[in-house]
Amino acid sequence: MADVFLEVRRVSKAYEGVQALNEVSLSIGAGEVHCLVGENGSGKSTLIKCIGGVVTPDSGQIVINGRVHEHLQAIDAIREGIQIIYQDLSLYPNVTVAENISLNQFVERRASFVNWAEVRAIAARGLAEIEEDIDLDSLVQNLSVAKRQVVAITRSLTQGAKLIIMDEPTSAITRQDVDHLFSVIARLKQKGISTLFISHKLSEVFEIAEVVTILRDGKAVGDFPASELDDQKLTFLMTGRNIQYTPYRFPREKQQQAPLLEVRNLSRRGHFHNVSFSLWAGEILGLTGLIGSGRTELALALFGLNPPDSGEILLGGKPVRIRSSEDAVRLGIGYLPEDRLTQGLFISQSIGDNIVITVLKKLLGFLRLLDPGRMRKTEEGWLDDLKIKAPSVRVRAWSLSGGNQQRVVLAKWLATKPKVFILDGPTIGIDVASKSNIHEIIRALAEQGIAIVVISDEIPEILHSCNRVLVMREGRLEKEVPDAAAVGEAEMLSLVSGKLEHGVARS
Amino acid sequence: MRTRMSPAVTAGLLRRNEFYLLLVIVVFSLAITIVNPAFLTVENMFDLIRSSAGMAILAVGFFVVLLSGGIDISFPAVAIVAQYITVNAIIALGVDNLWLAFAISSAIGIAFGAVNAFFISFFKVPTFIVTLGTMNIFHGAMLEFVGTKAINAGQLPNCFKGFGLADILSLHRADGSTYGLSVFFLVLVGVILVTWVILKYTVLGRVIYAMGGNMEAVKRSGFNIRRTQFFIYCYVGLLASIMGIIHVSLIRYSNATYIIDSELLHVIAAVILGGASILGGSGTLTGTLLGVVMISILEKNLVLLGLSSYWQQFFVGLMIVLGVSITHIQKRIQNRRSLALTRE
Numbered sequence: 001m002a003d004v005f006l007e008v009r010r011v012s013k014a015y016e017g018v019q020a021l022n023e024v025s026l027s028i029g030a031g032e033v034h035c036l037v038g039e040n041g042s043g044k045s046t047l048i049k050c051i052g053g054v055v056t057p058d059s060g061q062i063v064i065n066g067r068v069h070e071h072l073q074a075i076d077a078i079r080e081g082i083q084i085i086y087q088d089l090s091l092y093p094n095v096t097v098a099e100n101i102s103l104n105q106f107v108e109r110r111a112s113f114v115n116w117a118e119v120r121a122i123a124a125r126g127l128a129e130i131e132e133d134i135d136l137d138s139l140v141q142n143l144s145v146a147k148r149q150v151v152a153i154t155r156s157l158t159q160g161a162k163l164i165i166m167d168e169p170t171s172a173i174t175r176q177d178v179d180h181l182f183s184v185i186a187r188l189k190q191k192g193i194s195t196l197f198i199s200h201k202l203s204e205v206f207e208i209a210e211v212v213t214i215l216r217d218g219k220a221v222g223d224f225p226a227s228e229l230d231d232q233k234l235t236f237l238m239t240g241r242n243i244q245y246t247p248y249r250f251p252r253e254k255q256q257q258a259p260l261l262e263v264r265n266l267s268r269r270g271h272f273h274n275v276s277f278s279l280w281a282g283e284i285l286g287l288t289g290l291i292g293s294g295r296t297e298l299a300l301a302l303f304g305l306n307p308p309d310s311g312e313i314l315l316g317g318k319p320v321r322i323r324s325s326e327d328a329v330r331l332g333i334g335y336l337p338e339d340r341l342t343q344g345l346f347i348s349q350s351i352g353d354n355i356v357i358t359v360l361k362k363l364l365g366f367l368r369l370l371d372p373g374r375m376r377k378t379e380e381g382w383l384d385d386l387k388i389k390a391p392s393v394r395v396r397a398w399s400l401s402g403g404n405q406q407r408v409v410l411a412k413w414l415a416t417k418p419k420v421f422i423l424d425g426p427t428i429g430i431d432v433a434s435k436s437n438i439h440e441i442i443r444a445l446a447e448q449g450i451a452i453v454v455i456s457d458e459i460p461e462i463l464h465s466c467n468r469v470l471v472m473r474e475g476r477l478e479k480e481v482p483d484a485a486a487v488g489e490a491e492m493l494s495l496v497s498g499k500l501e502h503g504v505a506r507s
Numbered sequence: 508m509r510t511r512m513s514p515a516v517t518a519g520l521l522r523r524n525e526f527y528l529l530l531v532i533v534v535f536s537l538a539i540t541i542v543n544p545a546f547l548t549v550e551n552m553f554d555l556i557r558s559s560a561g562m563a564i565l566a567v568g569f570f571v572v573l574l575s576g577g578i579d580i581s582f583p584a585v586a587i588v589a590q591y592i593t594v595n596a597i598i599a600l601g602v603d604n605l606w607l608a609f610a611i612s613s614a615i616g617i618a619f620g621a622v623n624a625f626f627i628s629f630f631k632v633p634t635f636i637v638t639l640g641t642m643n644i645f646h647g648a649m650l651e652f653v654g655t656k657a658i659n660a661g662q663l664p665n666c667f668k669g670f671g672l673a674d675i676l677s678l679h680r681a682d683g684s685t686y687g688l689s690v691f692f693l694v695l696v697g698v699i700l701v702t703w704v705i706l707k708y709t710v711l712g713r714v715i716y717a718m719g720g721n722m723e724a725v726k727r728s729g730f731n732i733r734r735t736q737f738f739i740y741c742y743v744g745l746l747a748s749i750m751g752i753i754h755v756s757l758i759r760y761s762n763a764t765y766i767i768d769s770e771l772l773h774v775i776a777a778v779i780l781g782g783a784s785i786l787g788g789s790g791t792l793t794g795t796l797l798g799v800v801m802i803s804i805l806e807k808n809l810v811l812l813g814l815s816s817y818w819q820q821f822f823v824g825l826m827i828v829l830g831v832s833i834t835h836i837q838k839r840i841q842n843r844r845s846l847a848l849t850r851e
């Protein structure tokens with residue numbers, strides 16, 4: 001660590017009596033790649049906001065480049081070269097790449113007129129600086145999430161960033177794109193630009209970080225060189241307890257019985273081609289592949305949201321037609337969507353309303369009107385069953401943590417008593433402790449006899465929670481891994497990315 | 508990449524809403540011309556410009572609001588109130604001057620816009636609700652405090668009548684009588700140019716686009732959103748007040764109780780048809796103007812096809828529904844493409 005660029009000195013911040021940050025200190029050197037980890041509610045976002053001058057700490061100092069700030073304002077932080085890239089990236093989807101990169105600069109300069117040649121020049125220079133090539137004239141809404149990130153990073157860079165703070169940049173991109181993002185961060189490092197990187201994925205922390213700061217309950221547990229940490233130790237420091245993974249076993253002999261769900265030669269042009277597989281009751285089947293491999297498209301087909309052009313789906317041995325989500329629910333298929341905030345929850349409604357929405361028809365009483373007593377009973381039953389941490393079922397969904405929100409979505413689907421339950425990215429953006437809790441719930445459901453499909457990008461998640469794995473690539477079923485416990489992470493990774501040409505026959 | 512460029516460019520053109528709208532306008536115009544050759548004459552075109560210039564100016568204003576992610580339905584009320592007060596003021600003052608009329612009218616329009624912007628930017632009330640309320644406040648207050656008596660052509664000051672008759676270009680018919688291109692055209696061109704420069708070459712204009720795309724991101728960039736909102740709603744108010752003067756000069760009659768309802772519908776239809784998104788952030792000035800042309804032709808020329816004027820209402824409604832549906836279907840097709848394999 002050469003020169004210290006940023007130093008946070010004993011910063012505290014309380015919100016309505018809750019101590020979000022308690023005397024947290026942190027220091028980041030110039031060109032350092034620093035990682036900030038901690039569970040949800042550990043104070044990560046508050047800390048970032050303090051550094052960015054968006055939130056004023058109750059006490060403590062923030063020292064940037066040797067200058068001490070007691071009351072750092074957002075505009076000062078920007079002038080000092082601190083740029084925060086929020087999870088939503090703060091881009092303008094409806095305008096071009098060039099303008100997205102340059103517009104804020106014109107705003108900052110308080111310019112009245114836009115010079116289009118300069119807009120392009122700034123953007124082109126910025127992209128060249130991190131050796132990226134993106135069409136300046138394409139609209140941001142037509143880019144992949146990974147490219148949008150590059151645009152956001154380039155924008156920070158052109159605004160004179162010395163420290164770029166990225167809030168969970170890897171939660172919505174594929175493994176390949178993560179690698180690419182890391183190479184961009186490495187290039188930033190060469191230019192002496194520091195990165196503060198927030199992640200939930202422990203493997204990534206080790207891959208990229210030089211120094212890791214761990215927060216727990218608003219306190220800094222400490223700064224650790226990444227080389228001194230491993231998975232176990234980091235998890236322990238974050239949560240204060242040890243979390244053990246045991247692979248999920250599904251008795252082989254049960255596969256002799258008739259499968260619950262059978263898919264035969266399912267195709268949809270441009271999405272997936274000639275996919276066949278079987279799913280047994282009580283199984284947890286992993287479905288993985290890169291984004292664009294057809295895995296989400298296939299799952300949506302099983303739930304009626306992306307009907308196939310040809311092929312057959314059999315449920316309990318009988319051919320079924322699933323042309324809409326209504327059909328799917330009637331047949332006992334549940335689907336937990338990838339994006340719980342927009343597709344899984346009615347975010348501004350109560351937990352209770354969210355839970356019973358799928359089963360309203362079963363809760364009719366007198367005159368076929370909704371029976372409030374039975375509704376309340378159902379709602380509270382699920383709150384208990386899934387251990388959702390909330391004072392009552394009347395609490396609005398947005399006020400819950402990610403893990404608890406996901407449990408509400410789970411409850412909503414479990415209330416329909418599904419026979420087949422498809423979970424798309426069940427732990428995206430959820431911290432380690434809640435994550436293992438959700439894995440436990442999934443496992444318990446399988447043990448009750450529900451046939452489960454888990455879709456995920458995260459190789460460890462797939463390997464730890466599934467008994468069997470299907471790997472998709474370029475719309476085809478690339479490989480079936482019959483025993484998830486028997487393959488390693490590296491091997492799985494190469495299968496997914498297609499770097500291994502001839503199967504797994506090396507173990 | 509390079510080999511795919513040229514089909515991509517053609518596809519871009521084919522995906523442009525403006526292209527299809529232009530096509531429909533051409534086909535429709537040809538159809539009318541076949542039935543009634545009087546349609547495609549310079550005289551009829553000049554007439555169309557004279558009678559539609561006001562609507563086009565309103566449409567430009569409405570487009571700017573829509574672009575920013577807002578909506579303003581108070582503009583017809585602003586236009587009529589500004590007009591009626593101005594005409595009364597000019598009569599009362601006894602100064603028969605068009606410039607003074609524009610000055611009074613603009614001041615009223617901008618003031619009303621500022622009232623809208625005040626509620627929108629300070630209390631964060633949804634723009635539709637604010638303008639629904641203020642349009643009734645403006646109109647109601649005027650009826651109570653200024654009066655309800657209509658002003659007919661005889662009472663109307665000469666400056667308005669003169670403005671309505673002024674031509675920037677005169678042509679002779681076969682029989683020697685003249686017809687011409689109204690000075691309204693000049694006003695409209697001015698409005699279009701100013702708006703175009705604002706939207707394309709000022710930071711303010713680009714921020715209006717950005718606001719329609721991602722309001723939150725604009726806030727984080729440190730831009731003064733309040734000031735932008737004041738600009739937007741005052742600008743619409745100003746354009747509405749200009750339209751008010753054009754309107755009275757054209758029909759030589761100012762009726763306080765007359766709210767230009769159909770004008771509201773037509774303006775919304777034109778802008779939506781022109782491809783602007785109701786959700787903000789996308790659309791072009793060219794599209795808006797083509798939308799105005801389409802609606803104007805429908806409005807003024809169905810009679811030439813031998814249809815009763817009641818059909819006009821029917822078709823304008825149909826245009827709104829069709830216009831929005833087509834834009835949404837295009838979006839859905841694009842989404843489906845992006846859900847499909849996106850390898851590069």
